[in-house]
Amino acid sequence: MVVQGDNLWRLAEKYYSNGFKFIEIAKANGINQPDQIDIGQKLVIPTVTAASQLLRISDKPITYTVVKGDNLWRIAFRFYGDGRVFGQIVRVNAELIRQPDLIEPGWQLTLPPLEPIS
Numbered sequence: 001m002v003v004q005g006d007n008l009w010r011l012a013e014k015y016y017s018n019g020f021k022f023i024e025i026a027k028a029n030g031i032n033q034p035d036q037i038d039i040g041q042k043l044v045i046p047t048v049t050a051a052s053q054l055l056r057i058s059d060k061p062i063t064y065t066v067v068k069g070d071n072l073w074r075i076a077f078r079f080y081g082d083g084r085v086f087g088q089i090v091r092v093n094a095e096l097i098r099q100p101d102l103i104e105p106g107w108q109l110t111l112p113p114l115e116p117i118s
Contacts, residue, residue, distance in 0.1 A: 008031070011043070012024070061092070065106065066109060071101070072103060089110075093109050093110055097109075
């Protein structure tokens with residue numbers, strides 16, 4: 001149960017000794033906004049084995065159209081479950097993305113298949 005001062009990063013550090021695994025707690029609980037959890041909220045904490053299998057990705061690239069409010073971290077989190085892999089999106093779309101913090105609505109991005117990471 002979430003108590004005062006908790007956030008997903010701290011919970012991931014507590015249970016996995018790795019704050020970056022907050023993504024697994026978010027995915028297991030259907031949380032789309034990881035910074036918005038409530039005191040008293042009950043959370044599922046996945047097993048360490050489940051949390052070590054970060055990505056379940058298609059083996060084919062897909063095309064995504066950027067919408068207002070998007071950023072590469074959010075897109076990577078939405079499609080891969082891990083915002084940290086946004087660099088792969090930048091790499092594949094290098095001709096379009098000159099500055100990773102500046103993407104425009106309407107851009108067509110290729111989202112590559114990714115290998116699982118641990």
